[in-house]
Amino acid sequence: MLCYAWDRLKEKDEVKVSQSDFSDIYNLLSRVLINNLEKLIKKGFYKEYNVNYKETSTLRGKINFNDSLKHFGFKRGKLYCEFDDFSYNILYNQIIKTILYILIKYKYLDEEYKEKIYEMLNYFEDISLLRLKSEHFSKVKLNKNNLYYGFVLDICQLIFDNCLIDESKGDFLFKDFERDDRAMAYLFENFVRNFYKRECKEFKVYRENINWAEKDSKVDLLPIMQTDISLESADRKIIIDTKYYKNSLSNNYGAEKLISSNLYQLFAYLKNIEYKSDKDINAEGILIYPKTSKELNLRYVIHGHKIKICTVDLNRDWQVIHNRLIEIIRQG
Numbered sequence: 001m002l003c004y005a006w007d008r009l010k011e012k013d014e015v016k017v018s019q020s021d022f023s024d025i026y027n028l029l030s031r032v033l034i035n036n037l038e039k040l041i042k043k044g045f046y047k048e049y050n051v052n053y054k055e056t057s058t059l060r061g062k063i064n065f066n067d068s069l070k071h072f073g074f075k076r077g078k079l080y081c082e083f084d085d086f087s088y089n090i091l092y093n094q095i096i097k098t099i100l101y102i103l104i105k106y107k108y109l110d111e112e113y114k115e116k117i118y119e120m121l122n123y124f125e126d127i128s129l130l131r132l133k134s135e136h137f138s139k140v141k142l143n144k145n146n147l148y149y150g151f152v153l154d155i156c157q158l159i160f161d162n163c164l165i166d167e168s169k170g171d172f173l174f175k176d177f178e179r180d181d182r183a184m185a186y187l188f189e190n191f192v193r194n195f196y197k198r199e200c201k202e203f204k205v206y207r208e209n210i211n212w213a214e215k216d217s218k219v220d221l222l223p224i225m226q227t228d229i230s231l232e233s234a235d236r237k238i239i240i241d242t243k244y245y246k247n248s249l250s251n252n253y254g255a256e257k258l259i260s261s262n263l264y265q266l267f268a269y270l271k272n273i274e275y276k277s278d279k280d281i282n283a284e285g286i287l288i289y290p291k292t293s294k295e296l297n298l299r300y301v302i303h304g305h306k307i308k309i310c311t312v313d314l315n316r317d318w319q320v321i322h323n324r325l326i327e328i329i330r331q332g
Contacts, residue, residue, distance in 0.1 A: 024108060026103070026106055026108070026109065026159070027108070027109065027110050027113065029155055029158065029159055030103055030106075030109060030110070030113045030117070031113065032155060033099075033103075033152065033155045033156070033159075034113060034116050034117070034120070036151055036152050036155070037096070037120060037152055038120075039148075040148060040149065040152055041120070041123055043148060045088045045093055045123075046088075046090070046092055046093070046145065046146040046149060047086050047087060047088050047090070048086070048087070048090045049085065049086055049087075050085050050087050050089065050090065051082065051085075052082070052085045055078050055079070055080050055081075062081065062082045063079050063080070063081055064079075064080040064081070064082060067080035088126060088127060089126060089127050089128055091130075091136060091139060091140065092140060092146065092149050092153065093124065093127045094127055094128050094129065094130045095130065095132065095136055095137070095140070095153065095156055096124070096152060096153070096156060097121070097124040097127050097128075097129060097130075098129050098130045098132045099132075099156040099159055099160060100117050100120060100121055100124070101121075101129060102132075102159065102160070102163060103117060103159065104117055104118070132160060134160070134161070137153070137156075137157045137160070140153060184244045185242070185243070185244035187244075188242050188244040188290060189228050189229070189242045189244075192228075192229060192240065192242050192288060192325070193205060193207075193228065193229045195322075195325055196229065196231060196240075196325070196329070199322070199325075199326065200231070200326070200329065202233050203231040203232060203233050203236075203238075203329075204231070204232045204233070205229065205230070205231055206229075206230055206232075207226060207227055207228070207229065207230065208226065208227045208230040208239075209224060209225065209226050210225040210226070210227065210269055210272050210273050210276070211225075211272065211275075211276075212225070212272055213271070213272045213274070213275045225268065225269060225272065227239050227240070227241070227269060228240060228241050228242050229241075229242070231329065236284065237273075237280050237282075237283040237284065238283070238284045238285070238286060238329060239266065239269050239270060239273070239283055239284070239285050239286070240285075240286045240287075240288060241262065241265065241266050241269075241285070241286070241287050241288070242288050242289075243259075243262055243287060243288070243289050244289075244290060245259070245289060245290075245292075246292060247292055247293075248289035248291075248292060248294065248296055248309075248311055249294065249296075256294075258298075258309060262287055263287070263307075263309075266285045266287055266307065267285070267302065267305075267307070269285065270283055270285050270303075270305045270307075271303070281304070282304055282305065282306075283305060284305065284306040284307070284308070285305060285306070285307045285308070286307070286308045286309075286310060286328060286329070287307075287308070287309045287310070288310050288311070288312060288328065289309075289310070289311045289312075290311065290312055290313075290314050291311035291312060291313040291314070291315075292311075294311070295311050295313070296309050296310055296311045297309075297310055297311075298310075308328065310328050312324050312325060312328075
């Protein structure tokens, strides 16, 4: 799921591990990180030029005469120089080293992984630790020379985003991010979108802004309607809304019902998109939930629009998940 959500499909076959084999998600992520980091180390660390400024006895780069005179460097046979250094000690590697140190502090980390991380840290001996912040990840720029860092850094960011720093003790507290509904909803949506983008080439897959069917001057006060996923082929238009909820049904006075707000939202998309083009007049709508206690595979036709409400069991083997997602859009 993470490989699709992050659009890292090249790594998909290398991450064939079952969550049931691990005590918790952080041991799973540690295993995946270790496996991919081993490949990265074999390939070699990425290097960049760093600007260095220090007092040195070797003449390098540009001399700063003011600082050299100020600190009596000439008398001691030293000069302050500014020079470029082609180095491994750069942001990409500093982030990875810092995350490895964070994982070691996780008290439930499997001893096997802890030992492996200690071994790996030997390769990072000349790389600095960071006081890691979320801004560091936004400064990462991948290009054709360092693209192989992408998946490793995605895992590092996921780990960092879900740990809290205890400033008084310097310890790290690890959140149960599977219970973070917003984070999981974001992952689930990206997973489904990128899955269809990769696996259903007959469709154009994208997010879409839908205009309200209203020409009044106050239209700018209306909220923006943006689909999670729009699928468009020569003869079909499908709007998909993903919902990562603990329950796919609500309880109304003891009776199970579909969640009305989800259905209303999808129907609003379908009604307002009717005015966009002839193809959109009969656009289809699908609500997709992760399966919890009850499997859903419901079909309705409302005002000429086919609407489906479906669940996907994310705890099944990958091939079952794959087939289910394909089935949802292929079966009318």
